[in-house]
Amino acid sequence: MFDSLTKRLNRAFKNISGKGKLTEKNMDEMLKEVRMSLLEADVNYRVVKDFIETIKEQALGQKVYDALDPAQMVLKIVRDELTNLLGSTTAEINYKEDGITTIMMVGLQGTGKTTASAKIANLMSKKQDRKVLLAACDVIRPAAIEQLQTLGKQIDVEVYTEGVQVDALTTAKNALAYAKANGYDTVLFDTAGRLHVDEELMKELEKIKKAVKPSDILLTVDAMTGQDIVNVAESFNEKLDVTGLVLTKLDGDARGGGILSVRAITHVPVKFVGTGEKIEDLDVFHPDRMAERILGMGDLLTLLEQAEEKMDLDAAEESSRRMMEGKFDLNDMLVQLEQINKMGSLSKIMKLVPGMGQMMESIDDMKADDQMKHTKAMIQSMTKFERENPDQIRSSRKRRIANGSGHSVGDVNKLLTQFEKSKKMMTMMARMSQQGQAPDMAAMQNMAQGGMPAMNQMPGKKKFVSKLKKRR
Ligand SMILES: Nc1nc2c(ncn2[C@@H]2O[C@H](COP(=O)(O)OP(=O)(O)OP(=O)(O)O)[C@@H](O)[C@H]2O)c(=O)[nH]1
Ligand SMILES: [Mg+2]
Missing domain, CATH: 3.40.50.300 (P-loop containing nucleotide triphosphate hydrolases)
Structure with a gap:
């Protein structure tokens, strides 16, 4: 969805970010880029013209040139104007009070x-x-x-x-x-x-x-x-x-x-x-x-709403609780994989996470899906003891698990490493959740590189949603 537009807009903002002082010259260059991106995205030229003018006015009015972090301010102006362009408020269905x-x-x-x-x-x-x-x-x-x-x-x-x-x-x-x-x-x-x-x-x-x-x-x-x-x-x-x-x-x-x-x-x-x-x-x-x-x-609100709707919250709560107590094991990992499956394709989910859309643009759903299946198969070949005590899985057990699920010992090793990384990451997210912080970009990126995303470990559901809403 709008991949090319997003990419081009981001390129435009790079022009001004990281620069200590914003000059009219690089602001103009940036706006030219934005204008081109919108026209290329087939936005009506009148709309583009008005949009760019409004941004200019706003930038002057809000004195961005003197601001400490001008790039951030400009981005906020663009975001707000884009929201206005799209209609500012959510339009509801006109339900009749009485009657049909x-x-x-x-x-x-x-x-x-x-x-x-x-x-x-x-x-x-x-x-x-x-x-x-x-x-x-x-x-x-x-x-x-x-x-x-x-x-x-x-x-x-x-x-x-x-x-x-x-x-x-x-x-x-x-x-x-x-x-x-x-x-x-x-x-x-x-x-x-x-x-x-x-x-x-x-x-x-x-x-x-x-x-x-x-x-x-x-x-x-x-x-x-x-x-x-x-x-x-x-x-x-x-x-x-x-x-x-x-x-x-x-x-x-x-x-x-x-x-x-x-x-x-x-x-x-x-x-x-x-x-x-x-x-x-x-x-x-x-x-x-x-x-x-x-x-x-990204769109964390939608992501959280989807999580709330589609996931089995009891199972998620249970694994959250276990995680907080440092008891997260391979059974929980299996539960989580199943939860993620319920939310739909990984690429769609990732687009909703701030910063991840760009990074994960080439995510291959088939591959990700395949990998999930392999991971599940390996966990399912483990005994109850093994799932609860991953650190006790030594060579002979690894061989058995590999044979039982049609994988190599290398695959089992990879799974166990991935599990360790996930566990570490979840502990970190749990800490953030306790401190009531939103997950930050670095954590998200680690998550993508490290192992599986643990959607239900995102800090505290409803409370977090309302906090996010208030922040706007
Ligand atoms: N990818 C995608 N396909 C969609 C979406 N909405 C509808 N389609 C597909 O578009 C095709 C036409 O959808 P219909 O709902 O039959 O369209 P319609 O307006 O009722 O068509 P008529 O009754 O023939 O006028 C179907 O193959 C749908 O599956 C969407 O949001 N995304
Ligand atoms: Mg029809």
């Missing part, structure tokens, strides 16, 4: 309406305790209804359909009546897409809008189409008054131009972003976190 919240999904063909409908339905029913109905209002593409039904089953959300014989408007009205009669509090209407914005599509959508009086009209736009997003969003917005955007396929968007232009020009807030094909690959859009991600500053 109705959400219409609209967008061009293949942009991800159906997928996003299911992802959002899943998020609302699993995390927000809402009773959600999906309405299949795409009666144009024959397989569309089936696609929604398959997704509905997967997430355990009912799908209302009357087949392709009944038109979209009637289906929408009936779905709403059905929701009322059956105690649903939220209905998501999946509608048909067209290749281009056309009259016929807009007319149909306007009729559905009139009938279901949507609390939200969410427009899905494909991040990979870059600046064109702006044109599409403007056309839809003119006709329908879109209330939010779902920016899909951000996982494939190396440039970022769309996301950076669309809010500034259309004033429609981004509410969600799609980051992959799987149901869980949906993030609520937070402008400040996205700005930091674009600047390569």
Whole structure:
């Protein structure tokens, strides 16, 4: 995601960091670089122009030239302005206080309406305790209804359909009546897409809008189409008054131009972003976190939230406690590996850790996954005694473990060394956690080089999250 933009921006900031005094000349050079990076990322030129001017003004206003650490100040200004560009505050779904919240999904063909409908339905029913109905209002593409039904089953959300014989408007009205009669509090209407914005599509959508009086009209736009997003969003917005955007396929968007232009020009807030094909690959859009991600500053809040959601907290607590007491053994390492697996691909996780995105850009998920499997196999070939007493594993035991798991003694040695490093690192993190500090960069980098990342050992979950939030 935005890898090339992040890299170029970082290069721009290098120009001014480490220099004791900031001069207008190197500030100008830096801004020129930033400008080029944004244009190259396909950000709208008007947006870029305004952005650079604002940075200049801010820099003058905040007297960065006299500051002790000008580079840091400039970076903060850029971060804040980038956050503003992306919408400053998190835009929420317009839930109705009483009555049924109705959400219409609209967008061009293949942009991800159906997928996003299911992802959002899943998020609302699993995390927000809402009773959600999906309405299949795409009666144009024959397989569309089936696609929604398959997704509905997967997430355990009912799908209302009357087949392709009944038109979209009637289906929408009936779905709403059905929701009322059956105690649903939220209905998501999946509608048909067209290749281009056309009259016929807009007319149909306007009729559905009139009938279901949507609390939200969410427009899905494909991040990979870059600046064109702006044109599409403007056309839809003119006709329908879109209330939010779902920016899909951000996982494939190396440039970022769309996301950076669309809010500034259309004033429609981004509410969600799609980051992959799987149901869980949906993030609520937070402008400040996205700005930091674009600047390569990582996103610890999202990382911690994901950890909280996906990991088995009891197991994590237990291994944390054991670690604090200096009892961390190979059983715990196995538990941790399993936890990491649950969080998804290593490269995605690492991008969220400050400073790691750059460093781990070439991380090979297949290789990392393979390595985890080998490590697990070796630990699983050990006896209970061995797992609890790694330091007692001598040559004959090593040979047995190697043979039993189809590895060499060298592999077992490597595992044990890695374990020792992890243990050391965890002790260090535990100390930081007790002192209530955020993990620092050096520790993170050690972590990457040393062995396995111990996500659940990041200092104290909820407390840490609120501390981080307060720091902003
Ligand atoms: N990588 C990636 N793929 C996505 C994402 N969202 C959707 N897709 C894929 O994009 C393709 C189209 O998604 P759909 O949800 O069917 O799109 P749609 O807008 O409903 O398409 P129509 O109903 O034909 O207009 C599917 O193959 C999805 O798996 C995303 O965030 N990331
Ligand atoms: Mg669809």
